[in-house]
Amino acid sequence: MPSLKRQHHELSDSFVQLKVLNREDQKGAHIPKFGDKLQEIALLPLTSTGVEIFQVNLGKMCNQTCKHCHVDAGPDRKEIMPREVMEQCLRVIREGKGIHTVDLTGGAPEMNPHFRWFVEQVSGLGKKIIVRCNLTIVLAHPKYYDLPAFYRQHQVEVVSSLPHFSASRTDAQRGEGVFEKSIRALQQLNAVGYGQEGTGLSLHLVYNPAGAFLPSSQKSLEKEFKRKLKQQYQVDFNSLYTITNMPISRFLDYLLQSGNYESYMEKLVAAFNPAAAAGVMCRNTISVGWDGFLYDCDFNQMLDLKVKETYPQHISTYEKEALDQREIVINQHCYGCTAGAGSSCGGSTT
Amino acid sequence: MEKTYYNPADLSKFGNIGEFEPNLAKKFFDYYADVFKEGELSEREKALIALAVSHAIQCPYCIDAYTTESLQKGSTNGEMMEAIHVAAAIRGGASLVHGVQMMNKAKEISM
Numbered sequence: 158m159p160s161l162k163r164q165h166h167e168l169s170d171s172f173v174q175l176k177v178l179n180r181e182d183q184k185g186a187h188i189p190k191f192g193d194k195l196q197e198i199a200l201l202p203l204t205s206t207g208v209e210i211f212q213v214n215l216g217k218m219c220n221q222t223c224k225h226c227h228v229d230a231g232p233d234r235k236e237i238m239p240r241e242v243m244e245q246c247l248r249v250i251r252e253g254k255g256i257h258t259v260d261l262t263g264g265a266p267e268m269n270p271h272f273r274w275f276v277e278q279v280s281g282l283g284k285k286i287i288v289r290c291n292l293t294i295v296l297a298h299p300k301y302y303d304l305p306a307f308y309r310q311h312q313v314e315v316v317s318s319l320p321h322f323s324a325s326r327t328d329a330q331r332g333e334g335v336f337e338k339s340i341r342a343l344q345q346l347n348a349v350g351y352g353q354e355g356t357g358l359s360l361h362l363v364y365n366p367a368g369a370f371l372p373s374s375q376k377s378l379e380k381e382f383k384r385k386l387k388q389q390y391q392v393d394f395n396s397l398y399t400i401t402n403m404p405i406s407r408f409l410d411y412l413l414q415s416g417n418y419e420s421y422m423e424k425l426v427a428a429f430n431p432a433a434a435a436g437v438m439c440r441n442t443i444s445v446g447w448d449g450f451l452y453d454c455d456f457n458q459m460l461d462l463k464v465k466e467t468y469p470q471h472i473s474t475y476e477k478e479a480l481d482q483r484e485i486v487i488n489q490h491c492y493g494c495t496a497g498a499g500s501s502c503g504g505s506t507t
Numbered sequence: 508m509e510k511t512y513y514n515p516a517d518l519s520k521f522g523n524i525g526e527f528e529p530n531l532a533k534k535f536f537d538y539y540a541d542v543f544k545e546g547e548l549s550e551r552e553k554a555l556i557a558l559a560v561s562h563a564i565q566c567p568y569c570i571d572a573y574t575t576e577s578l579q580k581g582s583t584n585g586e587m588m589e590a591i592h593v594a595a596a597i598r599g600g601a602s603l604v605h606g607v608q609m610m611n612k613a614k615e616i617s618m
Binding site for chain 1: 583
């Protein structure tokens, strides 16, 4: 399946996505402005509490083309972070005292030719490293076969999507055969110690709904996942993160195509949780795009909503003090992070 | 007045039944919430039972709510359909088992 961008789909234009999310016609009029919701609970303007998590999108290239992907990633995407931008990131990470975690995402971050070098450098700085690994990359080519050992060597925390413990539901979202390969990759990660008690090697799975509904309780789903994956595949993992699908990019396309857009937005608004709003991940995160531009989160990055123009826009001009207190750019998609128990790259937030 | 008896939008207004009698509504909703909490049965299993019962009592609101709930709690399409077959089997069986009563009566009054 080609990316929206390759298809020249109108939703590959972030401006069109924002227009859909903000439309004031009869269909969109009943979705209150996210800013008004924050105003009601005295959270407007939403501000950063200080950057602790430094999230880097190493590129949009991926070996998979998932139906819900907010990045519109895929094999046909060629945007890859150059080493020069990585060096600028390293400077900020080195000097950024509050930054304790470096979160690497993509696409498939491992497909960036400088990925291992970057991990080695960050590892040398003593920061916690998270890699958002899609699992199948481990089996995609001989050059990736040793990834589990590489992760272990650098004590990388592995966070991987597995939308369901059934092949049919996972494959429906992530592509034919993805479930079977994901299970094999999980077994390989387990074999080097990931998800095993006492090793300190963390393996977390990410659940996101395969359709126009919200995730259930993280705790109860985790229990189901652990039981099923252990019973059927002898797979162990540490935690399950439940993530709400954002109404952007390919998932927005699905919502519009399937006629679920209005009801999904209504569900998100009805489930607005003030506690989740106070704990949204953008408050302690900064997101760096493949070309070095700065965003409040990975979702804003995909909508091309850079940090507010009054703050440094690019990693090369990063200023800790200003960005640590910045006002966060919000829009209608933000309802995705404040629904129910909240949603973030680390799962539910309440 | 609606032109149909069932309106999907009414499902989200279920909580409003307390408008006419708040005390009993509160007791009901507190009980309802406790019933669906994880116990010896998981929340997912309880949602599947609710889905099956929804079909047995043919409640469109409940079918809407517990199809979504079952999906949210991680149930597969196969599990949901099996649950409905359980309801169908019990409903069918409930009719059929009365055939014994028919047979008893028929035998009683026949030569």
